[in-house]
Amino acid sequence: xxxxxxxxxxxxxxxxxxxxxxxxxxxxxxxxxxxxxxxxxxxxxxxxxxxxxxxxxxxxxxxxxxxxxxxxxxxxxxxxxxxxxxxxxxxxxxxxxxxxxxxxxxxxxxxxxxxxxxxxxxxxxxxxxxxxxxxxxxxxxxxxxxxxxxxxxxxxxxxxxxxxxxxxxxxxxxxxxxxxxxxxxxxxxxxxxxxxxxxxxxxxxxxxxxxxxxxxxxxxxxxxxxxxxxxxxxxxxxxxxxxxxxxxxxxxxxxxxxxxxxxxxxxxxxxxxxxxxxxxxxxxxxxxxxxxxxxxxxxxxxxxxxxxxxxxxxxxxxxxxxxxxxxxxxxxxxxxxxxxxxxxxxxxxxxxxxxxxxxxxxxxxxxxxxxxxxxxxxxxxxxxxxxxxxxxxxxxxxxxxxxxxxxxxxxxxxxxxxxxxxxxxxxxxxxxxxxxxxxxxxxxxxxxxx
Ligand code: TYD
Ligand code: MG
Numbered sequence: 001x002x003x004x005x006x007x008x009x010x011x012x013x014x015x016x017x018x019x020x021x022x023x024x025x026x027x028x029x030x031x032x033x034x035x036x037x038x039x040x041x042x043x044x045x046x047x048x049x050x051x052x053x054x055x056x057x058x059x060x061x062x063x064x065x066x067x068x069x070x071x072x073x074x075x076x077x078x079x080x081x082x083x084x085x086x087x088x089x090x091x092x093x094x095x096x097x098x099x100x101x102x103x104x105x106x107x108x109x110x111x112x113x114x115x116x117x118x119x120x121x122x123x124x125x126x127x128x129x130x131x132x133x134x135x136x137x138x139x140x141x142x143x144x145x146x147x148x149x150x151x152x153x154x155x156x157x158x159x160x161x162x163x164x165x166x167x168x169x170x171x172x173x174x175x176x177x178x179x180x181x182x183x184x185x186x187x188x189x190x191x192x193x194x195x196x197x198x199x200x201x202x203x204x205x206x207x208x209x210x211x212x213x214x215x216x217x218x219x220x221x222x223x224x225x226x227x228x229x230x231x232x233x234x235x236x237x238x239x240x241x242x243x244x245x246x247x248x249x250x251x252x253x254x255x256x257x258x259x260x261x262x263x264x265x266x267x268x269x270x271x272x273x274x275x276x277x278x279x280x281x282x283x284x285x286x287x288x289x290x291x292x293x294x295x296x297x298x299x300x301x302x303x304x305x306x307x308x309x310x311x312x313x314x315x316x317x318x319x320x321x322x323x324x325x326x327x328x329x330x331x332x333x334x335x336x337x338x339x340x341x342x343x344x345x346x347x348x349x350x351x352x353x354x355x356x357x358x359x360x361x362x363x364x365x366x367x368x369x370x371x372x373x374x375x376x377x378x379x380x381x382x383x384x385x386x387x388x389x390x391x392x393x394x395x396x397x398x399x400x401x402x403x404x405x406x407x408x409x410x411x412x413x414x415x416x417x418x419x420x421x422x423x424x425x426x427x428x429x430x431x432x433x434x435x436x437x438x439x440x441x442x443x444x445x446x447x448x449x450x
Contacts, residue, residue, distance in 0.1 A: 006035050009186045014224030036187035037180035068165070068206065071109025074261060074271040075102075077298075078233060078246055080254015083165070086204040087253065088197050090171075090225065092211045093235025098244050098264055099210050100124070101132065102235070103167045105268050106208070108136060111143035115164035118157070122149040122173030122183075136268045149183065151176045151192045158199055168196065170210035171225070193228050226250060238357040243278065244269060245358065248298075258298030276303040276414055279356035285384040289376030292416070293368030294389045294407040295360055301403065301410040303387065305355040306368050310348045310376040318347060324354030325369070326361055333370050333392060340396030341447045343377060364401040366392035367420065370443055374450045382450065383418065387411040390422040396443040398422045404429060411435065420449065 008017045011034050015026035023030045067082030076082045083089070093099050100121075107117045121129055126145045133139060144163070148154055151174050158166060168174065174192040175183040182188065193209070200207045211225065213234075226232050232250040237243055244262040248254070261272040272278050280303055284290060289308045294301050313319065322330045330352050334345045352369065354360055367390035375382050382388075389407055391399040401407075404425040411419055412435050421429075423439035440446045 006037050008033050008035055009190075010034075011186050014186070014190060014227075034186050036185055068110065068115070069113075070106045071112070072106070072260070072262075072271050074273070075106070075246060078248045078251075078254075078258045078260045079231065080248075080251055080258075083206045084230070084253045085206055086200050087206050087230040088193075088200045088228070089206065089208045089231040089233065090211050090229040091208060091233045091235065092213050094213060097235045097237060098262075098269055099235055100129075100169055101264075102244075102246070102262070102269050103169065103208055103210065104129065104133060105136060107143050107165070107167060108133075108139055110165050111140040114140075115142065116161070117143045117165045117167075118146065118161060118163040119143065119167045119169070120146045120148055120154055120157075121169045122147070123169055135266065149173050149175060151195050155195060155199060158203070158205065162203065163205065165206055165208075166199075167208045168210065170212055171196075172212050189225060193225055197228060236359060241357050243272065243357065255298055258300070259302075276301070276410060279304050279358065280414070283355065283384070286381055288379045288381050289372055291368045291372035291375065291382050292384075292387050293365050294387055294410060295362040295364055296403050296407070301407045302358070303410060303414060304358055304360065306365070306372045307353045307355055308369070308372040308376045309351045310345070310373055313347055313349045319349040319351075321350075322352040324357060324359050325352060325365065329363075329366070330369065332394070333366060334373065336392060336394060336396050336443060337370060337373065337447075340443050341374070343374070343447075345373075345377070348377070362401075363391040363399075364389045364407075366390065367398055367422070367440070367446060371420065371446055371450060374447050378450055380450050385415065385417040386420060387416045387418070388420040390420070390425070390440070392443060398424075398440050398442055398446065400424045408432075408435065408437070420446070 008020050010024040010027060010032045012024060012029040012032045013027040015024055021033050024032055067084060069082045070076055091099050104119065107119050111117045126147050129145050146157065171189055171192060172184040175188050176191050179187055179191055196207050196209060230252040234247045234249055236245045236247060242264050244264055246260045248256050248258050250256060261275040262269040263272050283305050291306050292303055293306050294303050320331060334350060337343055338345050368388040370392055371382060371388055389401055391401055393399055400422050404421060405428060408419055408429060418436045420438050420440060423441040426439040429437060
């Protein structure tokens with residue numbers, strides 16, 4: 001009797017092996033081996049052989065695709081001007097962050113435009129969805145709900161109803177009957193995504209798929225899930241704060257690292273069209289240790305407030321924490337200040353916070369961090385209408401950053417009167433009498449400004 005066959009998958013990269021492995025031969029990660037039944041190959045014997053001929057690149061018409069608006073300009077920009085028909089879009093994020101809420105609102109907007117929309121939930125009953133929807137106001141009749149977890153049934157429903165847009169909430173609850181393992185397992189997630197991919201591409205229906213994330217912040221299931229889909233969006237934000245950020249980390253149809261900013265209110269998510277103003281709300285104007293920095297999120301400059309507190313340590317080991325930015329970068333900048341400016345910081349505790357809860361990793365933040373820390377140590381207030389950006393190198397030099405003009409324009413828009421920028425970037429700026437621009441060459445010069 002033939003034994004039920006199983007294969008071993010790497011939960012990190014999706015690589016399959018016939019034998020158990022300790023370290024994945026493909027990606028080298030350890031302890032990621034999971035066993036799953038072999039997915040049966042569908043019979044292809046009676047399939048007609050379609051001869052697909054190569055076509056000259058000049059004979060392919062590629063008019064701008066008709067993008068479908070989600071009704072949120074913040075989300076459309078992250079997607080690259082709207083949803084592309086036939087694309088598969090993965091939306092990841094922590095539980096309770098608002099994935100289902102956002103997608104239900106997207107469905108609502110699209111249905112109002114007269115499109116037929118199908119929202120399929122494997123997590124909630126249609127009553128529960130309706131309960132959530134009640135807070136959002138009136139819905140159009142062309143939005144249909146379905147509570148279902150079988151991909152085979154879903155496939156049949158989609159092929160029958162041919163909706164204009166489909167939402168699957170969430171991929172971890174979906175299963176295919178011909179695969180033995182439990183929903184959420186590597187094999188199921190992989191094959192379910194595959195089936196949805198074929199549906200999206202074959203029928204030209206855009207499909208949004210919700211994916212849960214693990215503790216480490218990646219979409220649960222094989223990493224390969226991210227490779228399979230066209231677009232990956234991540235929902236970020238502090239669950240206790242009301243703002244939410246949606247970030248594009250992969251996009252076959254647009255730029256990545258664009259962000260959209262939303263606020264969770266009691267009637268659902270509301271887009272925040274002026275995030276800089278939002279991030280700077282309630283900022284103290286006469287406290288030392290704070291400075292305003294400018295970062296580029298995709299094509300848009302965003303101002304954030306950097307707060308630092310340096311106080312003499314009462315123990316031998318100084319404490320250092322960084323919230324919203326890279327801890328190692330903060331340590332590096334403190335070492336640069338010690339060495340290149342000559343201020344001893346080794347007996348200071350340092351607390352760094354990017355107010356507003358945004359997570360930032362741009363090197364353009366360095367100069368503002370340095371100036372904020374110097375302001376805290378010297379207990380001198382930075383004028384509240386000052387904007388600072390620039391990268392700091394190990395030699396203490398202030399290096400150029402991109403999009404200087406755009407950052408200065410954002411500062412002007414928000415009523416800032418002064419910008420501290422890298423000296424080397426001055427040549428990229430045209431003379432402007434409305435705003436004072438100060439170029440600094442190194443951290444020593446920056447320290448003299450504080
Ligand atoms: P939800 O969309 O269910 O999160 P996910 O699908 O990512 O798990 O979000 C639920 C949270 O949002 C919940 O804590 C309640 C809150 N919420 C509001 O504050 N206002 C609203 O109008 C809605 C619908 C939800
Ligand atoms: Mg949900």
